[in-house]
Amino acid sequence: MKRTKVGILGATGAVGQRFVQLLEGHPWFEVTELAASERSAGKSYAEAVEGRWKLSADIPDYARELRVKKCEPGLDCELVFGALDSSVAGAIESEFAEEGYFVVSNSRNHRFDEDVPLMSAEVNPGHLELLKRQKTKGKIVTNSNCTIMGVTIALKALMDAFGLQEAMLFSMQAISGAGYPGVPSLDILGNIVPFISGEEEKTETEPLKILGKLAEKGIENAGFRISAHCNRVPVYNGHTVCVSVKLEKKASVEEFKRALAEFRGEPQGLKLPSAPEKPIVLREEPDRPQARLDLMAGKGMVTTVGRIREDPLMDFKFVTLSHNTIRGAAGAAILNAELIKAKELI
Amino acid sequence: MKRTKVGILGATGAVGQRFVQLLEGHPWFEVTELAASERSAGKSYAEAVEGRWKLSADIPDYARELRVKKCEPGLDCELVFGALDSSVAGAIESEFAEEGYFVVSNSRNHRFDEDVPLMSAEVNPGHLELLKRQKTKGKIVTNSNCTIMGVTIALKALMDAFGLQEAMLFSMQAISGAGYPGVPSLDILGNIVPFISGEEEKTETEPLKILGKLAEKGIENAGFRISAHCNRVPVYNGHTVCVSVKLEKKASVEEFKRALAEFRGEPQGLKLPSAPEKPIVLREEPDRPQARLDLMAGKGMVTTVGRIREDPLMDFKFVTLSHNTIRGAAGAAILNAELIKAKELI
Amino acid sequence: MKRTKVGILGATGAVGQRFVQLLEGHPWFEVTELAASERSAGKSYAEAVEGRWKLSADIPDYARELRVKKCEPGLDCELVFGALDSSVAGAIESEFAEEGYFVVSNSRNHRFDEDVPLMSAEVNPGHLELLKRQKTKGKIVTNSNCTIMGVTIALKALMDAFGLQEAMLFSMQAISGAGYPGVPSLDILGNIVPFISGEEEKTETEPLKILGKLAEKGIENAGFRISAHCNRVPVYNGHTVCVSVKLEKKASVEEFKRALAEFRGEPQGLKLPSAPEKPIVLREEPDRPQARLDLMAGKGMVTTVGRIREDPLMDFKFVTLSHNTIRGAAGAAILNAELIKAKELI
Amino acid sequence: MKRTKVGILGATGAVGQRFVQLLEGHPWFEVTELAASERSAGKSYAEAVEGRWKLSADIPDYARELRVKKCEPGLDCELVFGALDSSVAGAIESEFAEEGYFVVSNSRNHRFDEDVPLMSAEVNPGHLELLKRQKTKGKIVTNSNCTIMGVTIALKALMDAFGLQEAMLFSMQAISGAGYPGVPSLDILGNIVPFISGEEEKTETEPLKILGKLAEKGIENAGFRISAHCNRVPVYNGHTVCVSVKLEKKASVEEFKRALAEFRGEPQGLKLPSAPEKPIVLREEPDRPQARLDLMAGKGMVTTVGRIREDPLMDFKFVTLSHNTIRGAAGAAILNAELIKAKELI
DSSP states (O other): OOOEEEETTTSHHHHHHHHHHTTTSSSSSEEEEEEETTTTTTTTTHHOOOOOOOOSOOOOOHHHHHBEESSOOOSOOSSSEEEEOOOHHHHHHHHHHTOOOOOEEEETTTOOOOOOOOEEETTTOOOOGGGGGGSSEEEEEEEEEHHHHHHHHHHHHHHHHHOEEEEEEEEEOOGGGGGOOOOOHHHHHTTOHHHHHTTHHHHHHHHHHOOOEESSSSEEEEEEEEEEEEEEEOOOOEEEEEEEESSSSSOOOHHHHHHHHOOOOOHHHTTTTTTOSSSSEEEESSSOOOOHTTGGGGTTEEEEEEEEEEOOOSEEEEEEEEEIIIIIIHHHHHHHHHHHTTOOOO | OOOOOEEETTTHHHHHHHHHHTTTTSSSSEEEEEEOOOTTTTHHHHHTTTTTSSSSSOHHHHTOOBBBSSSSSSOOOOOOEEOOOOHHHHHHHHHHHTTOOOEOOOOSSSTOOOOSSOOOOOTTTGGGGGGGGGGGGEEEEEEOOHHHHHHHHHHHHHHHHOOOEEEEEEEOGGGGGOOOOOBBHHHHHTBBBBOTTTHHHHHHHHHHTTTEEEEEESSSSSSSSEEEEEEEOOOOSSSEEEEEEEEOOOOOOHHHHHHTTTOOOOOEEEEEETTTTSSSEEOSTTTTOOHHHTTTTGGGOOEEEEEEESSSSSSSSEEHHHHHHTTIIHHHHHHHHHHHHHHTOO | OOOOOEEEEESSHHHHHHHHHTTOOOSSSEEEEEEEEETTTTTTTTHHTTTTSSSSSSSOOOHHHEEEEEEESSOOOSSEEEEHHHHHHHHHHHHHHHTOOOEEEEESTTTTTTTTTTEEEETTTGGGGGGGGOOOEEEEEEEEHHHHHHHHHHHHHHHHHHOEEEEEEEEEEEEEOOOOSSSHHHTTTOOOOOOOOTTHHHHHHHHHHSSSEOOSSSSSOSOOEEEEEEEEOOOOOOEEEEEEEEEEEEOOOOOOOHHTTTOHHHHHHTOOTTSSOOOSSOOOOOOOOOOOHTTGGGGGGGGEEEEEEOOOSSSSEEEEEEOOTTIIIHHHHHHHHHHHHHTTTT | OOOOOOOOOOOTHHHHHHHHHOOOOOSEEEEEEEEEEETTTSBBHHHHHHTTTOOOOOOOHHHTTBBEEEESOOOOEEEEEEEOOHHHHHHHHHHHHHHEEEEEESTTTTTOOTTOOEOOTOOGGGGGGGGGOOOOOSSEEEEEHHHHHHHHHHHHHHHHHEEEEEEEEEEOOOOGGOOOSSBBBHHHHHHHOOOTTTHHHHHHHHHHTTEEEEOSSSEEEEEEEEEEHHHHHHOOSSSEEEEEESSSOOOOOHHHHHHHHHHHOOOHTTTTOOOOOSSEEOOTTOOOOOOHHHHGGGGOOOOOEEEEESSSSSSSSEEEETTTIIIIIHHHHHHHHHHHHHTOOO
C-alpha cells in the first residue's frame, strides 16, 4: 500500500508535537508537511520548536529538517491533521476542506457542525456517513474533547449492553490538557483547582453527539443526561474520571464488567495500526486505574477501567483513566484517519 | 473561669500533634497530661516526637518538657482528647470513661455506639442528650471522619432550608489524612489514587447519624441517601469535595447560596473560643475553593464553599473545602469540648 | 510616633502583594498609596488583583478599597517601596528619587549604582552612608536578589568571625521566585530545572557588594570568591542553599556553629518591628532545614541553618533556608525601611 | 549463542522488579529463577508482588507464573543478580559465591572487599582482573550506589583527558532511590530534604575505587578528592548532580566538551546489548538535562550532561542526569554481566 501524504496544522504546539511523534514511522501515513503560525514559517521544525519541545523523547529525525510552512492550502499532502488553537482553527480548516484536503481535526470549532462527524473510531464509525452530506471538495472529521474521549468508549459499551439513563462524571484532569505554558505552577503545585473554563459544558454535551444516531438532519443526540464536575490536578498526563451511571436495564456486577471487558469496535476488527487490541482494559485491583501505572496501556490508546461497584444512588460506579494527549487528542485523530483510509474514503 | 485540665491520648501521632498545637494558650483548657504508647512513655514530649514532629511551627514550649505517660487512667485531668489509632482506641477510651474521664475522641471506634454522640458542634448539639444514657461515670463523645466533617455542615444548612433527598460526594483528599508515614511518595507524587480503604463506607454513613434525630434507641439516621467516590490527591492539607444534591423543596440559586452563607450553629451563638464567626464561607470566584488559598480561613475551622450552580441530573452542584486535621479532626474535637464545657456538662 | 505614609510601586504583582500583606497594621508605616500599571490604575485594589491574588490569606481590608494609581510622582507619601518589574523599575525609581521620595526597592536596576546601597539590614547598615552621596532630593536603597538574601547573613557571620576565602553555593529555588504566572507547571511538576536565567551571575556578585566596605568610590567588594549553581525545584516558597566555604582562619565545628548562632545585627539591637529575635536559627537535627517545616521561622524573616559539618575540599559545609518573598524580598525591604526610619534618615 | 540461565535475588523489591523488567527478552540471559524472602517463597511471582509492582508497564509475562524461591543456593542458574536489602545481602551473596554462582550485585555489602570489583562497565573493565584473586568457586562483582553511577562516567572521561584534582558534587535525588514504601509523601511533597542517610559518605568514596588502579592489594584509589551534598527532591526517577571540578591540566570549554562527548568504553566497542551507543550525551540547551525530558535517553542507560561552563573557584561546572534505577542500579548490573559474558568469564 502506498502511504498517504499528510500534513499537520499547528505542528509546533503541544498537540502538534504529539502528532509529529506518533506519526513517526507510521505504516500508512507519511508526514510531508508541517505547518504553523507565521512566526515559525520558514524555519526548520527543529528551530521552530526550540525550547518548546516538551515530550520526553527527542524530536523524530524525519521532522527535524522539514521546513515549516504557513497554514494555507498549497501543502503537498492529501490529508491534514488539525492541531490548531480554536481561536484560528475554524476558518483555516474550512479553507482546507474547500480546497479539497481531508481535514482530521482535534480542534473544537466544527464539532457541532450538522454535517461533521464528531468521531471516536470505536464508538461511532457509522457517523462517517455524514461526509456524503458535506458540500466541499474536501471533508472534515473532528474528534472530541480530551476528557470525554476515554470515558465515552466505556459509556458506549454500557449503552449497547444495558441502555443509559444518567451519567455523573467527576474528572481529575492532567496539566498537559491545558497546553504549554498552560497552568502556572503556582496554581497547581500541591493544589487542586476545581474549575476548567468551558470543560463541564463540553463534557455534558459532546458524548451525546458521539453516542447519537444518524438522522435526517445531522446527528440525533443520545437520550441520556450527563452532569460533570471538572477539576485540574497536579498530574502530568492522564485524565481520571469517576463515573456513576443509571442504566435502563438491570445488570449484575458480572454482566457490567463483561460488557466493558468484551467491548470491541471497528478499529479492532479492521486491525488498524493504532488500535489497541482491546479498547477497554479492566483492572481488578482495588486501587486502579492510576496515571502512574496505567497511562501507557496499549501505547496510550486504551481506556483503563477499575473499581466497578454498585452505587447507592444510581446503579454502578467506576473509575476510568485515559491518556489525554494520545487517546484524548492526537492518537484519536490518527485512529480516525486510519479508519477513513481503511474504508477507502481517502 | 478556671481552666479545665485536659490530657491527650495518642499525643505523639499526627492528630495528637495537632491537638498539642491547637491547645497552646487555650482560654478554657490546660493541657496537663500527654499520653502515648509504651515506647514514648517516660520521655519528655520533645524527645518522644523527635524526628516525627511534622507541623510547620515548632513544638509549643508548654509541651516540650511534659513527661509522656502511658494511656492508662490515673492521669491528672478531667477530660481526655482521643487521638489514638483505631486499633487500640476502643478499649482505652472505654476504660477512661469507666474511670470517670470525659472522653472527646477523634477515633472511629465508638462512633456508632447507640448512646454515643457522633458530634459536629454546629450540626447536632442536641445529640449531647445521649450522654445521659451512658451508664459510665465518665462520658464519650466522638467526632466524625475528616472527609465529611466539613461537607456535613453544608448539608446541614441545606437540609434545614430545603430538605435533602440525595447527595453525591466526590472527594479529593490530602495526604495528611493518612497520618505519618502514611502515603508513600512513590504512590502519590504526580499521581491520583482513586481509592482509600474504608473511606467511602464512612462517607456514606456517618453524615446520616450526625444529621439524624434523637430517638428512643439512639439516633435515627437522616432519611436521605449518599454515594461517595473517594480519591487521594497530592495535596498536603485540605480535603476538597465536589457535591451534587437533590433537594426535597425547589430552590433558586440565590436561595441556595443564602442558606449556606447565613447558616450559624450554637458555637457561633455561644461564641466558643474555636468557633469561626461563620461556619461556612461562600466564595464567588469561578475557581474557588482551593486548598492553596482557602485552607486557613477561620484558622482552619471554616468550610469554604464555591462553584454553586445547577446540576443537570440532580438540583445543585458545588465544591467544599475544609482543613482535614483542624476542622476535620483535632479542631472539631476541641470545639466539641468547648460546647460541652459551655453547657456545663463538665 | 507618627506613622510614615508609604506607597507601593508595582502593588499588584507577586512581590507587591506581599508588601501589601506584610504592611497590614505596621506600627511605623501607613500605606496610603498603591500604584501599578495603566491597566490597573483607577480601579480599587481588590478589582485590580482579582484572579491574581495568590497569597493564602485574603487581601487585607485596608487595601481592598484603595484606588490604584499610576507609578508617577504625585503620590501622597514620603517613602515608596519598589516592587516593579526590572523592565520599567529603573527609570521610575529614578524619577521618584528626583522628586524627593525615599525609594526602598526590591528591583535589581539600581543595585550596582555606585552611590546606592545594596542593603541587608543585619549585614551592612553602614552602607547607608552612601545616601549622603546621592545628589537627588530623594534617595534610593535597594535590597538584593531573593536567593542570596538569607545566605549572605550567614556569610556575614562567618566573615566577621573567621574571614572568608571561597564560597560554593548550590541553590534549590522555589517557584514563587519567578512571580506569577512564572514557571509553567509542565516544566516543574515532578522535575528539576537546573537553570534560572541571570541567577548565577547575581548570586556570584551581589553578596560581594553587600559584604564590601565603604570606599571613596562607592563600595569596595569583599575579597572572597563565589561560585553558584542555581536550580528551580517544585517547592512553593523557600530557597534552600547548600554551601561549602573556605575560611581564612581555622575554626572548630563548635566555633563555627557559635559564630552563626550568636550573630546579631543592628535590627536586633534596635528591636526593629520586623526584625526576628535572632537572624539565624541553628537546627541540630540531621535533616533540617526544610521548607515544609522551617519556612516561617521568625515570621519568615529568619535564615535557618543546619547540617553543619566539615568539608573534604573546603572547610565546612552547611545548608541554609530562607523565605524568598519575605526575607528575600518584601520583608527585607521593609526591614531596610525600618532601619532608615530608626536612624532618622526619613 | 546459548542464553545463560540467570536468577534474581530479591526479585520482589524495587530494584528486583526493575531487573525482571529489563531482562524480558534479553538476548544473552534467560531468567530461570526468582528468589525472595520466605514470605514470598512458594507463590507465583505475580502473587508475590501483588499491590507492590510499581513500574508503569505490567509484569512481563515470562515472570508472572515463575514460582518464587528462597534466597538459597540450589537455584537452577549460573549467575545471580543481587537486589537484596543490605541488611541480608552480604551473607547470602557470599554463600552463592561459595557454591559456585557468579554474583552480580547491586547491594553495597561487598563493594569495598579487597578482591571484589566495584564495577562500571564503561569505566573500569580492567578491574575484572580482581576476580582471579577471589578464592571462591563462584565470583562476586558489585556495582556502585545509584547516585554516582552516572556522574562517575563523566569523571572518567575527564580524568582520562585532563586528570582530576577535586570534584564537588551536589545531588538532587529522586524518591525511587529510597525503594518502596521509602520516602513518606508528607516529607517530600512540595519540599526538599537536604539529607539522605549514608549517601554523602558513599558519594565521596565509591568513585575513588571505581576510578582507581589495580594494585597488588586490591584497588588503589584514584588520587583526587570529592565533597558531596546530597538532597532528596520530589522527582520520581532520575538523579541530577551539579558538579564543579578542578583539573590537573588546563582545558578550553571546547576541549572539555569534546572529552565528554567523545568518551566511549568497552561496552560500546563490544556492542553489548544494553550499552547505549554513547555513554554520555551532551545537551547544548541552556536548561538541560532535565529528568522530565532526558531520563530515558539510551533506554535509561545514558548519562546526560549539560550546562558546561567555567567555574570561578574550580575549573568547570556542569550538570549530569542519569536514571537511578536503570543506569544507577539494575541496568548497570546487567551491563556488567554482559561484559563478563563477552569476556567469557562465565
